[in-house]
Amino acid sequence: MQLDIFLNVAVGGILTGLVYGLMALGLSVIFGVVRVVNFAHGEMMTIAMYAAITLFAAFHLDPLVMLVPIAAVLFAFGYALQAGVINKFITRPEHSQFLLLIAIGIIIVNVLLIIFGPDAQNVQVPYAFDSFKLGPLIVDATKVYAAGVAILVASALFAFFRYTPVGTAIRACADNHTGALVVGLDVRRLYALTFGLGAACVGAAGCLLLLIFDVTPSVGPAYTLLAFIIVITGGLGSMPGALLGGVLVGFTEALAGLLFTPSAKSMFAFAILVLMLLFRPQGIMGKRAA
Amino acid sequence: MIERLTAGVPRRALVLLGVLLAIFLVLPVLAGDYVLTVLILILYFGYAGLAWNIMMGFAGQLSLGHALYVGLGAYTAGALYVHFGIGPWIGLLAAVAIAALAGAFVGFLAFRFRIAGVYFAILTIAVAEFARVGFDHLSWTRGSAGLFLPVAQYAHNDLWHLRGHPVMFYYVLLAAIALAFVASRLLLQSRTGYFWLAIREDEEAARSVGIDTFLYKMLAVVISAAMTAFAGVIYAFYYNNLFPEQVFNITHSILIILGPMVGGIGTLFGPLLGAFLLESLAESLRTLLELIGVDLPGINQLFFGIMLLLVVIARPEGVWPWIATRLGLAGAQK
Amino acid sequence: MTAILAVSDLSKRFRGLTAVDQVTFQVGNGEIFAVIGPNGAGKTTLFNMIAGVFLPDAGSIVFAGNRIAGLPPDAICRLGIARTFQIVRPFPALTVEENVIIGALLHRHGVPQAEVHAHDILRRLDLYGKRNQPASSMTLPDRKRLELARALATSPKLLLLDEVMAGLRPIEIDRIVEALLEINRETGLTIVLIEHVMRAVMALAERVLVLHHGAAIAQGTPDEVVRDPAVIESYLGAEALG
Numbered sequence: 001m002q003l004d005i006f007l008n009v010a011v012g013g014i015l016t017g018l019v020y021g022l023m024a025l026g027l028s029v030i031f032g033v034v035r036v037v038n039f040a041h042g043e044m045m046t047i048a049m050y051a052a053i054t055l056f057a058a059f060h061l062d063p064l065v066m067l068v069p070i071a072a073v074l075f076a077f078g079y080a081l082q083a084g085v086i087n088k089f090i091t092r093p094e095h096s097q098f099l100l101l102i103a104i105g106i107i108i109v110n111v112l113l114i115i116f117g118p119d120a121q122n123v124q125v126p127y128a129f130d131s132f133k134l135g136p137l138i139v140d141a142t143k144v145y146a147a148g149v150a151i152l153v154a155s156a157l158f159a160f161f162r163y164t165p166v167g168t169a170i171r172a173c174a175d176n177h178t179g180a181l182v183v184g185l186d187v188r189r190l191y192a193l194t195f196g197l198g199a200a201c202v203g204a205a206g207c208l209l210l211l212i213f214d215v216t217p218s219v220g221p222a223y224t225l226l227a228f229i230i231v232i233t234g235g236l237g238s239m240p241g242a243l244l245g246g247v248l249v250g251f252t253e254a255l256a257g258l259l260f261t262p263s264a265k266s267m268f269a270f271a272i273l274v275l276m277l278l279f280r281p282q283g284i285m286g287k288r289a290a
Numbered sequence: 291m292i293e294r295l296t297a298g299v300p301r302r303a304l305v306l307l308g309v310l311l312a313i314f315l316v317l318p319v320l321a322g323d324y325v326l327t328v329l330i331l332i333l334y335f336g337y338a339g340l341a342w343n344i345m346m347g348f349a350g351q352l353s354l355g356h357a358l359y360v361g362l363g364a365y366t367a368g369a370l371y372v373h374f375g376i377g378p379w380i381g382l383l384a385a386v387a388i389a390a391l392a393g394a395f396v397g398f399l400a401f402r403f404r405i406a407g408v409y410f411a412i413l414t415i416a417v418a419e420f421a422r423v424g425f426d427h428l429s430w431t432r433g434s435a436g437l438f439l440p441v442a443q444y445a446h447n448d449l450w451h452l453r454g455h456p457v458m459f460y461y462v463l464l465a466a467i468a469l470a471f472v473a474s475r476l477l478l479q480s481r482t483g484y485f486w487l488a489i490r491e492d493e494e495a496a497r498s499v500g501i502d503t504f505l506y507k508m509l510a511v512v513i514s515a516a517m518t519a520f521a522g523v524i525y526a527f528y529y530n531n532l533f534p535e536q537v538f539n540i541t542h543s544i545l546i547i548l549g550p551m552v553g554g555i556g557t558l559f560g561p562l563l564g565a566f567l568l569e570s571l572a573e574s575l576r577t578l579l580e581l582i583g584v585d586l587p588g589i590n591q592l593f594f595g596i597m598l599l600l601v602v603i604a605r606p607e608g609v610w611p612w613i614a615t616r617l618g619l620a621g622a623q624k
Numbered sequence: 625m626t627a628i629l630a631v632s633d634l635s636k637r638f639r640g641l642t643a644v645d646q647v648t649f650q651v652g653n654g655e656i657f658a659v660i661g662p663n664g665a666g667k668t669t670l671f672n673m674i675a676g677v678f679l680p681d682a683g684s685i686v687f688a689g690n691r692i693a694g695l696p697p698d699a700i701c702r703l704g705i706a707r708t709f710q711i712v713r714p715f716p717a718l719t720v721e722e723n724v725i726i727g728a729l730l731h732r733h734g735v736p737q738a739e740v741h742a743h744d745i746l747r748r749l750d751l752y753g754k755r756n757q758p759a760s761s762m763t764l765p766d767r768k769r770l771e772l773a774r775a776l777a778t779s780p781k782l783l784l785l786d787e788v789m790a791g792l793r794p795i796e797i798d799r800i801v802e803a804l805l806e807i808n809r810e811t812g813l814t815i816v817l818i819e820h821v822m823r824a825v826m827a828l829a830e831r832v833l834v835l836h837h838g839a840a841i842a843q844g845t846p847d848e849v850v851r852d853p854a855v856i857e858s859y860l861g862a863e864a865l866g
Contacts, residue, residue: 094352110588495709498706502698
């Protein structure tokens with residue numbers, strides 16, 4: 001197998017992986033702070049994807065442009081969800097929380113199925129078939145743009161958490177819930193904010209992913225699982241870990257698709273997950289031991 | 291043994307149980323073909339829910355990948371029949387063995403390495419997905435193209451080969467549920483059952499009174515898996531075709547837990563009641579919509595999702611405990 | 625008097641902090657032995673090592689002739705050591721009776737026999753009347769007695785009690801002290817207790833071990849120990865002698 005095929009596939013995988021990473025970043029942020037496992041993560045992303053498709057069909061607006069408004073809508077959705085429903089579940093037993101979000105996920109998938117039907121849909125952007133040449137590398141333009149924007153969004157999120165007062169307050173919440181209450185932080189509002197941010201992340205990721213893949217209502221659950229694999233691999237609660245995990249998974253998937261049959265590539269992601277759970281449950285960059 | 295089974299159960303509950311049993315015994319005579327298929331679905335999910343309940347309700351481990359055991363059971367028995375003509379009741383032995391092994395594997399991974407809570411749930415999802423993709427590429431079971439069992443005429447009911455009219459499957463499932471019920475009750479009242487309850491309540495405290503929690507958690511997982519495999523065998527011989535995409539699907543796993551969730555985790559009646567409520571209401575809804583000319587794919591599942599949401603928010607312990615107290619049947623819980 | 629429990633040079637470090645420092649003592653068969661000392665002295669860590677929750681870094685624990693350091697908690701209970709927790713942990717959704725039956729099932733394989741044994745113990749600890757109440761609805765003193773009952777139901781040869789008197793009123797303390805003395809008298813059960821409540825220590829203990837900063841600073845009869853200058857300085861204060 002020639003080096004350039006390998007390189008092309010690998011680079012493509014890494015770029016896709018960055019977008020996966022952005023998706024997983026949302027999950028990591030939500031779990032790291034609110035300590036809720038968002039089993040409807042991928043399903044929320046499909047909402048964004050279908051929104052982008054609809055807007056594209058109506059107004060021919062590029063998903064990259066639609067990214068900001070769609071992310072904003074997802075933010076509002078996430079905020080409302082946390083504030084209205086999930087906040088009440090913080091003290092309930094774990095399995096109650098999972099099932100709440102699983103139920104929401106099921107509802108999302110089937111509403112989308114009813115509205116949009118089961119067939120695969122995508123957007124045909126003008127540059128869909130463009131590519132960049134860099135020496136022996138030929139890389140899809142869509143992947144480059146998607147990955148680039150993903151990095152931008154992730155950086156914005158990092159900056160938010162690092163440098164803004166609200167971001168710092170959220171990090172305080174995550175570190176020490178009781179301490180945060182004691183110093184007078186409105187924890188419930190911060191939780192809602194965080195869930196909104198995580199949802200916005202996944203909304204942005206959805207717009208970007210649409211440039212690379214088709215969407216059907218049933219990809220939601222598959223992406224939820226993928227997001228979990230990435231987050232567990234990279235480290236629950238670690239933001240760089242989510243990106244790193246995303247890149248790792250994107251890379252492995254692409255290569256597995258090349259070396260074995262494409263349809264078996266997800267088996268490798270699962271194998272990584274099982275190995276991670278066994279030997280390093282806190283992930284590559286995780287701070288806390290799971 | 292009857293005494294042990296009925297100890298502590300209020301008179302009313304026993305009467306109700308008897309009445310229900312009688313109703314279910316004669317129902318097929320009154321029901322048309324369509325209603326019969328719905329009833330079979332109810333019994334199938336009731337049984338699978340009961341089997342799942344042993345793991346979750348009794349040993350406190352949330353499995354979101356139970357379709358794994360259905361699939362393994364279905365494919366084992368199905369493939370043995372297709373390739374070697376081995377009847378389902380013999381095939382069941384192999385199916386149970388393989389599912390039990392898979393359960394032991396999952397349990398070992400989880401318990402030896404202390405994977406619990408959300409991580410355990412994700413592990414179960416991942417293993418089921420692994421099986422789904424794996425079976426897609428397994429040529430011995432015809433991969434993603436699907437395994438088809440030779441369908442015989444419905445001239446007569448062949449119980450040994452499970453070939454025949456749906457009514458036969460109805461009674462087989464009914465018998466299985468009755469047996470599962472009795473087995474669950476006996477288990478719960480046994481030393482094992484008490485230890486499971488202790489583990490569910492507080493694992494550390496359970497260890498402090500000498501309970502080997504690893505062993506008993508493994509036991510719960512293996513028993514649950516083995517019981518579920520039977521559902522898989524029925525699935526294979528009733529539908530006569532198996533696709534990894536459908537059998538190992540995470541949606542299938544979720545459907546299995548809906549009954550116990552809605553009905554009541556950890557109770558004996560919960561899974562059955564839940565399955566009954568969900569299926570009958572969903573089918574009624576669908577029929578209603580069809581009558582007014584609306585055909586929406588996914589409406590059943592949307593309904594399930596909403597029901598699950600409502601139950602989780604309003605009645606997390608399930609519908610059965612609420613009904614039981616209302617009707618003065620409490621005590622039939624354990 | 626034969627030693628049923630022999631702890632030698634037992635040590636435990638937590639990331640630079642020495643919680644237990646080369647502690648050595650023996651407990652005789654049928655003895656009531658107390659471990660006292662200020663908070664943070666390492667008492668519960670010591671217990672947790674004996675009960676199998678923590679792995680010692682050094683030293684040995686020999687119980688009835690068996691080396692038990694490093695065994696898991698359930699194995700240690702099966703060998704005959706039962707324990708209670710500082711913050712009680714009954715099985716909340718289960719009834720008082722069920723809690724104790726679970727303890728009794730360790731060495732009795734039939735539920736009916738376990739039930740008989742459980743009722744025995746419940747009567748002894750004055751909980752028989754409340755046997756059908758869920759554990760979560762019990763008052764603190766009752767939950768403490770429940771946890772004691774559950775531990776006793778495992779038919780132990782050695783009972784580890786971790787601050788079982790904490791939070792109880794004097795009259796309740798006296799009741800438990802009486803029950804423990806009775807059980808010790810009638811069955812010869814060896815009891816090792818961590819205690820701050822000196823009233824209980826003086827009433828129960830035949831010998832006392834005093835820990836401070838993880839190390840043993842005194843050992844002897846209660847009278848000897850309370851007069852020990854090092855103990856007075858580090859823990860008791862002059863008032864306690866009154």
